[in-house]
Amino acid sequence: MTSLASPDNTVIEISQLTTRFGDHVVHAGLDLVVRRAEIFALVGGSGSGKSTLLREIILLQQPESGSIKVLGVDLENISDAAALALRQRWGVMFQSGGLFGSLTIRENVGLPLREHTGLSDTLINEISEWKLAMAGLDPEVGAQYPSELSGGMMKRASLARALALDPELLFLDEPTAGLDPESADEIDQLIRKLRDLFGLSIVIITHDLDLLWQVTDRVAVLADGKVQGIGTMAELSGIDLPATRKFFDGPRGRAAQQQAAAPNHQQDRMK
């Protein structure tokens, strides 16, 4: 979408990553590659280090050793200026929104534009409202404060803010958690639309089996500080590993798989 594309086809490259909290080892020599314009999901049980990995990728936390390269930039010993430039090339949607309570929704979405570009207020307001519409929110919502919104609307508003600067890379932390099935379906479609229209690379942390089957291109299963399996959901369902089996066995796993196996039915449901 922009000319800032790095030459190769990789957006995130992690090698031999180690993270430790005291004696507790979170990542033990983890390797991972995310390609351009793919929808990539990180799954794993509670405490498997998904969120820590995300925080390390988006420069909120330092790993103990190992290297992380995002959009061709090595995060180790990154200068402040380079970090700032890099931060404007990705967008993050936090699990509980991370919206600023003292600003209206429109101001929240417009904040990255106001802070980092020289655009006029009128234009920023127009663009913020349009991004809100793109995330599926009514224009009236723009004047409200985050505390007045429902959980689903908060997620959408947070997504709209993540998209404000037209990032190349989008991180979504539990985008469908706590949503009703209809809103979750709409988020699924929105994620796919963003990738198809703008060629975004999207990294998702999720437990939502429907989202995993319907939307993702590749999935990495994290357990014991390493990536246990990586591939499409169909490929992973064939692997016999305890960490991955948890996602396919059990009534929920099977139901989501059957749903995905009947694409026509799915199309009808979405219409």
Add this chain to the structure above:
Amino acid sequence: MTLIPVAPAEITRTSSQELAVSGSWTAHGIGQIETQLEALSASFGSTMVIDASRIEAFDTTGAWVMEKLRRRLFCDSIVIEIIYLQPDFAKLLEVVGQEVSRQAGTGKQAASEPPTRLTSLGLGAAAAFEQGMALLGFVGECTLTLGRCLARPSCLRWRPILYNIRSAGFDALPIVGILALLLGIVVAYQGADQLRQYGANIFVADLVGLSMLREFAPLITAIIVAGRSGSAYAAQIGTMAVTEEIDAMRTIGIAPLELLVLPKIFAMIIVLPLLTVFADVLGVLGGMLMARAQLAVSYAEFLDRFVKTVSVTAYLIGIGKAPVFAVIIVTIGCFQGFRTHGGPDSVGRQTTRSVVQSIFLVIVADALFSVAFSALDL
């Protein structure tokens, strides 16, 4: 504001019907040409050709600006033809065009006008009135709960009362003591110069004794406690309101006032007079130290005079005000806590409000006491 270095977007008019655009048509690069684009126009009914071959980068902001230009000129019957736009960029522009049409269909909301001075005055008055009524309601509710509890003393909760006595009373001893001591020193020091001129050194005991016992000790104690404990009450109850703990309490069948407010009121009514006595002692001690250092009044002389001039009434008046201040501080702190609605930033706002209002009301009450006591000749 931090700008990423990019080649800024540029627009040049090559002839009356032709434009050449170049640079980054992105959120970062488009800022400079915004006004230029707004001023752009051509003769009615003509066609304008935009050569887009030299656009380096194009994002939704750039597409939005381009689409807006196209629409504005279209209203003047000027048709824009964009040529040599890269296929990726053209696709993006098309998508943005569709979105803009869809949004135009939903209709723009009317921009809300800022309220006039009269309107905001009216709104402020209405809010103050509403808050006053709510406070009255809260006091009433507390009184009813108190009545119920006194009728059935088994529902008094001793553990929170004792906890509050420790946290609001015992833990406040050092700060109350230090400030009262300093206040005594200051009063004696300020008076020393005047008294020495008249050779009335011994009257420093009257000065320090009466002012500390009647006014300063109860007031400084109440102000410290309002800042220390009143704010903590507002923050605690406010946080509980935001995290739905108050609602959970109600559904379980525990009256929040009974668990959260009454123990604090009881504890504060016990503690504030005691703290005031402590402040009296240290305030007078401060005055004594200063009297000896500045006015050569020995401790024995000071105490002798103190006992003669400062009546028990003065002491009791000071102590008597403390329970009233205690009720004001707890009521306002808890009331503002319960009024917290919405997000976490509301907790901060209510906490600030509780401190400001309780200190304000404490001083107002003190003034009323002075008027009443002078009318009663006490």
